Amino acid sequence: MAVLKVTFTKTKRDKLAQVLWILNWVSVVTGMILLSIGFFLKVEIQRRQELMSNREVYSVPNMLIAVGHIACAINFLGGKICYDCVDTTKFLRWKLLMLPYIICTFFFTFCLLAGAFMCYAMRHELEESLSIGLQDAMRFYKDTDTPGRCFLKRTVDLLQIQFQCCGNDGxxxxxxxxxxxxxxxxxxxxxxxxxxxxxxxxxxxxxxxxxxxxxxxxxxxxxxxxxxxxxxxxxxxxxxxxxxxxxKGCRQALLEYYTHIMQSIGLTVLLIWLFELSVLTGVRYLQTSMENVLRQGDPDSKSDGWLLENSFAETARYNFNIIKNLGKCYQVDDDPNIDFQTPTQPGSDNVPPKPILFAT
Structure with missing residues (x-):
């Protein structure tokens, strides 16, 4: 039984394709927003990188930048596909690409959700990085004549003045x-x-x-x-x-500053994820309804669209069997009933025999 089946007329399919074309271009803009957010966060961290002890804090901005690039590419392609889906003849060019596109977009939306959670989970490693980094910066505060450390006095002083803090914890x-x-x-x-x-x-x-x-x-x-x-x-x-x-200690002050930024970014990414998920759902309905039109052979007829052709359990079982059978293709069966025999080749005594494998 199909999951969330909806019946579309020719007019509804055309309107769905047009709306999805517009939404995919809006999604390109959201991809640029993700890029901007990622670069902004990376610059904010780099401004005070000498007060942090490790580079793991760059994982979130780097992921947002990567996801932003992918979002622009995927949604640009999705806009072209949805624009061509108004015409059944043009849809034939994308028919084989539609399912891989939907699968890739699904994993992309999953990465978006993971990025939103990473924004909220970054607080602990950021706190640890700031604690060690600030401690080292205070220890090198006096080394104004040492190359590579001469700027730390100015950095720490500006930090304490700007954030109205003192020391690491106090x-x-x-x-x-x-x-x-x-x-x-x-x-x-x-x-x-x-x-x-x-x-x-x-x-x-x-x-x-x-x-x-x-x-x-x-x-x-x-x-x-x-x-x-x-x-x-x-x-x-x-x-x-x-x-x-x-x-107030500077660790707490900086942690509150970055936490506020990360929470705002996490909420923005979560909203973009919901928007991308709705676009993906619409593209799935468009794909299944257009494929059913091709089966019927009448471009003006009604057609059904769904998220899954079968139930969740049946779909999961079917995909699991496919993966299991793919694994068996690369295994040699150690069946005791399989014999290796050397066939006789008359008239070719000087040719070494070739083993053949057959089941008895």
């Missing part, structure tokens, strides 16, 4: 790394040498943060040195006056 992260270069430390001061000697790795650690952690909304001048020393500042309690510095 401003206290700066207390556990040496972010001041030795060239700017006065080694003649006993306080500096004592700090260097008290650390096992010989690092200068202090309760200080870069200027970019300062909150301009604070009612008092920024306190970035001796942040945890209440006695060093008048009328100051660092546990209460956290408004002085940005309380």
């Amino acid at each position: 401003f206290r992260d700066w207390f556990h790394i040496q972010w001041i270069s030795n060239r700017y430390l006065d080694m003649s001061r006993g306080e500096v040498t004592d700090r260097l000697r008290s650390n096992v790795e010989g690092k200068y650690l202090s309760d200080e943060v870069p200027f970019s952690c300062c909150n301009p909304s604070s009612p008092r001048p920024c306190i970035q040195h001796q942040v945890t020393n209440n006695s060093a500042h008048y009328n100051y309690d660092y546990q209460v006056e956290e408004l002085n510095l940005w309380p």
Whole structure:
């Protein structure tokens, strides 16, 4: 029994072909939108790639770019096919190509759905990448004279100012790394040498943060040195006056920024998937109805169209048997009833006999 069978008249078939022709051209535009979204996301990630630890975060934008190219090609071809389906004679040129086209389009729509889910599932690996990348960037903050790292101080400072954040998880992260270069430390001061000697790795650690952690909304001048020393500042309690510095960590701030982008992109891709699925459904109805017209031999007659000619179970069983039989074609049967015999060839004693295979 056919699944979702619909009867079409000649007028309805022509209107369906015309509507699908228009929708396929709209789908070409949606393919360009996917391309634009993929490039936009890739550029946004590349802008802060030095703050990320791995390249796996590029999997989503690369997939969107690839799917966008495929969408433009498939829907351009689909528009040409639907335009020719108005004429039965022109449809004959596409008859053998219709089913492979529908199968390819089905897998394309599946990739779209997978891309939408990948946008929502990217948060975990993005969080891990940002956590490690920010930690390394803070560690190399002081290396302004080292080639390849001299730009990290500016990058981190701009990041903290733009996203109103401080450190990886908070401003206290700066207390556990040496972010001041030795060239700017006065080694003649006993306080500096004592700090260097008290650390096992010989690092200068202090309760200080870069200027970019300062909150301009604070009612008092920024306190970035001796942040945890209440006695060093008048009328100051660092546990209460956290408004002085940005309380949010940059990992959380960047994660929220990229999550908002990914959710918007995921919703857009999901809507495009629903649109492509509706176009694919229409093309399937057009294909089956036109094939039934050819069987009837009358181009003006009514014809039935369906999604599946048989039920889901029967279709799955039929396709499984096809795949199973294809596998058997490349196997040698080890039947004990099959004998190898050498036929006699009279008059050709010098010719080596050729084995033949036959069943007894």
